[in-house]
Amino acid sequence: MSKILIIEDEEKLARFVELELVHEGYEVEKAFDGRAGLDLALTGAYDLILLDVMLPKLNGLEVLRRLRNEKNTPVIMLTARDAVMDKVSGLDAGADDYITKPFAIEELLARIRVALKKSAAASGAVASGEVMEVRGVKLDADRHEVTVNGEPVELTNREFELLKFLMKNRNIVLDRDKLMNEVCGYDYAGETNIIDVYVRYIRTKIDDKYGIKLITTVRGVGYSIKE
Ligand code: CA
Numbered sequence: 001m002s003k004i005l006i007i008e009d010e011e012k013l014a015r016f017v018e019l020e021l022v023h024e025g026y027e028v029e030k031a032f033d034g035r036a037g038l039d040l041a042l043t044g045a046y047d048l049i050l051l052d053v054m055l056p057k058l059n060g061l062e063v064l065r066r067l068r069n070e071k072n073t074p075v076i077m078l079t080a081r082d083a084v085m086d087k088v089s090g091l092d093a094g095a096d097d098y099i100t101k102p103f104a105i106e107e108l109l110a111r112i113r114v115a116l117k118k119s120a121a122a123s124g125a126v127a128s129g130e131v132m133e134v135r136g137v138k139l140d141a142d143r144h145e146v147t148v149n150g151e152p153v154e155l156t157n158r159e160f161e162l163l164k165f166l167m168k169n170r171n172i173v174l175d176r177d178k179l180m181n182e183v184c185g186y187d188y189a190g191e192t193n194i195i196d197v198y199v200r201y202i203r204t205k206i207d208d209k210y211g212i213k214l215i216t217t218v219r220g221v222g223y224s225i226k227e
Pocket of ligand 1: 008009010052053054055
């Protein structure tokens with residue numbers, strides 16, 4: 001039985017989600033502020049954590065950062081609508097997914113199943129031997145490394161996944177929905193501006209720094225890496 005921790009200060013919402021999860025056969029514990037949540041997350045053995053962003057005592061992003069120093073428990077962030085930067089910060093800080101409030105419980109349950117399945121798959125990951133190179137930019141999938149002319153570039157997980165997918169499908173124009181689905185593992189209709197934010201980060205770290213034009217914007221469609 002999977003054990004889920006809910007860290008959410010809206011007690012009514014936390015109780016509602018708890019009831020639904022218990023009904024689905026999950027074991028559930030709750031915390032109503034960031035500090036209590038972090039204590040439980042660090043000491044308990046949870047398969048997944050649902051983490052609100054706006055929390056008293058310690059906000060959700062800080063809880064996530066401190067948790068990630070110690071543990072890789074899958075985390076789904078609960079964020080406010082339109083808070084794009086919260087979503088990006090959460091994903092950068094190591095969240096596995098996020099869901100926008102208010103959400104339909106069926107959608108949350110689907111996200112939970114995906115996150116649990118992914119973490120089970122990741123624990124059985126094997127080497128792929130995949131190394132790709134375009135215009136001096138080299139990406140080693142197994143070592144999770146990107147170098148430009150031999151010099152290492154620090155990318156976050158999502159930036160790395162986005163670059164990997166673009167390099168793998170070079171010379172193909174990929175639309176934002178497809179990229180979002182690949183990078184976040186879910187269909188995020190209408191939230192694809194997150195991809196633009198990631199592309200901007202990659203361009204700052206690679207294109208601007210090394211004077212390369214790596215990722216091409218295809219107006220009205222999406223992005224591509226051309227050889
Ligand atoms: Ca809150």
